[in-house]
Amino acid sequence: MEEIIIIPAIFIGLPWLILHYITKWKTSATITTDDEVLLEELYNLAKRLDDRMDTVERLVASDNPEFRPARLVHDSEQDNQQLRELEQLLAEKKGAAK
Structure with a gap:
């Protein structure tokens, strides 16, 4: 049961979070x-x-x-x-x- 939550969190949530803050960082730097x-x-x-x-x-x-x-x-x-x-x-x- 825990694998159902952990796998999407690793493969969807974590990249989304990283890409979200990379985009914020790039737009605020210019x-x-x-x-x-x-x-x-x-x-x-x-x-x-x-x-x-x-x-x-x-x-x-x-x-x-x-x-x-x-x-x-x-x-x-x-x-x-x-x-x-x-x-x-x-x-x-x-x-x-x-």
């Missing part, structure tokens, strides 16, 4: 296309805000010579290099998608 679009929009917004901040700091500095910008380094080459790398990755991804 971001969706909506997430990618949102990340790209946030990146573009952050870039525009950074440019605006630079403009505001330049305007305030021209009106008030004692003004010290809140940023440590204005238009840092290290930051710009990271932005260029990110833009290159985005361009490559768009090129591969077409």
Whole structure:
């Protein structure tokens, strides 16, 4: 009587359970296309805000010579290099998608 329950549990239940969690693991490990679009929009917004901040700091500095910008380094080459790398990755991804 016990064999009737054990055999289906081994050959049907166990593989189903394993495959179920493998599928869950694979779907949760990737971001969706909506997430990618949102990340790209946030990146573009952050870039525009950074440019605006630079403009505001330049305007305030021209009106008030004692003004010290809140940023440590204005238009840092290290930051710009990271932005260029990110833009290159985005361009490559768009090129591969077409």
